[in-house]
Amino acid sequence: MLLVSSADVAQRVTSCSDCQLNRLARTDNITMTHAPQIKIPATYMRGGTSKGMFFRLKDLPEAAQAPGAARDALLLRVIGSPDPYGRQIDGMGGATSSTSKVVIVAKSSKADHDVDYLFGQVAIDKPFVDWSGNCGNLSAAVGPFAITGGLVDPKRVPHNGEAIVRIWQANIGKTIIAHVPVTEGAVQETGDFELDGVTFPGAEVQLEFMDPAAEEDGTGGAMFPTGNLVDDLDVPGIGTLKATMINAGIPTIFVNAGAIGYTGTELQDAINGDPKALAKFETIRAHGAVRMGLINHIDEIESLQHTPKIAFVAKPTAYVASNGKEIVASDVDLLVRALSMGKLHHAMMGTAAIAIGTAAAITGTLVNLAAGGGERDAVRFGHPSGKLRVGAQATLADGEWSVTKAIMSRSARVLMEGSVRVPA
Structure with a gap:
């Protein structure tokens, strides 16, 4: 049996206490160099057969309120990309094209529109956000998000009935008209509308994509860029x-x-x-x-x-x-x-x-x-x-095809709302 004197114990306790103080001092110094996480108001929504993170433009950090590297870096970190494992475990993405998405909405600067809607498709394994196109599925969630987020004039939202939200799709310069059901002054999200690819039924949101082949200036344009149907x-x-x-x-x-x-x-x-x-x-x-x-x-x-x-x-x-x-x-x-x-x-x-x-x-x-x-x-x-x-x-007409609008129905609902945290 090993015998230890009381003096030895006391000396060791003192030594251990000194070690703890030294460790705490070092930890304190390290902690001071760590950047805290920042909190950004956000809503996680499903729209059609997709889901993504929705932000009001004014809620983003100032550097991310304008297009550019700062915005892309922030949204990549929110979603958890790039992830060489292909899982987006350390972010809000779901590691598929349908779930690696972000949306930014603001009050519209365009006449006769309620909100501007910008969509970003976030790459999973690359540091890249593609702003080149729209997401038709998440378009169904833009109207509900805009109403709930106070971006639509309350006078345009009935207490019961259908709110017409005029959306400017900023990626491609097109107008989308969303017909959003409203019950007792709030967006209706539940219902019996079934959409293949979505497990549970919801409330129907009808979307009208106006002049879907027109150029941003509304002049029409290259619906068939080669000039041929085939x-x-x-x-x-x-x-x-x-x-x-x-x-x-x-x-x-x-x-x-x-x-x-x-x-x-x-x-x-x-x-x-x-x-x-x-x-x-x-x-x-x-x-x-x-x-x-x-x-x-x-x-x-x-x-x-x-x-x-x-x-x-x-x-x-x-x-x-x-x-x-x-x-x-x-x-x-x-x-x-x-x-x-x-x-x-x-x-x-x-x-x-x-x-x-x-x-x-x-x-x-x-x-x-x-x-x-x-x-x-x-x-x-x-x-x-x-x-x-x-x-x-x-x-x-005159040998040229034109399309005035395309119509389809989707459903949408809020999955979670609050704040998303991102390491500063």
Whole structure:
């Protein structure tokens, strides 16, 4: 047995106390050099089949209230990017294209508009925020967020009924009209409207995308940047593909499913689990972007992760959706699968749905032909999670196609509100 004298114990206690004081002193010095976290008012919302962080412009730190590196750095840190693990564990992102999103809303500087809406698609594994396009799904949440956040004149919000929120989509310079249900003076979020790709029903928010193919100055413009409804797109290593390249809602490249070895009934795993398939789609997207005039060389495609979208279409056939629901051929007019941020989308991007509805309304496009051809003002299409209906009003005058508006319905609700914390 080891014996220790009381004097030895006392000496050791004193020594330990000195050690603790020294450690505390060092810790105190270290603590003083640590930057605290900052708190930013924020709301986490679902809109359609997407979700993201919503901010009022005035709530952002001053340096982030203007576009630039400071804003991008802040939002990347909020979402948890770049993350080489691909999980965004240390942030609010969900590690998919549908959940790595940010929205900034402010009172509008535009006449006859209530709010300005800016959307950012945050890359998961790269330090990059893509501001080149809109998110049609999150557009459904902008009106509700604006009303609740005090950005809409209370006189324009009925106690019961439907509030009309006029939104200026700042990324692409377009107007969106949101029809937001209001009950007892508050935005109604619950209801019986069902949206394939969203598990629970909610309140319907109808969206009108005005002049979806117009230029920012409203002059109309290159709905079909190549001037053709269908092009021969030469893709080295893949071949020459028939393609409809349209700028409506978001620039989108449509090809026939059969031409690239698919049926149009594929679910996510069939594409996202195949690296060669993903590389093939990215190659097609890059060459299509050059033909559309979005980039000058295919090497520049990395600077446009959000746009253009690439999708493949097929005639109706039965398939089983990702939730096990059977979709019969008579339920839909055509099948569409679309990729976003390099992966097959679990349902359908809202902006791509606008492109689908617009292209379907224009006789002779690949989308229109897959739907059976002819004139139509609405289309039902099958996607991996089920089906969706979208409408568009297209007219042909003097050999030029124009679209006055595209219409679709979504639901939206607040998931969490308060403050998000970011290390300063």
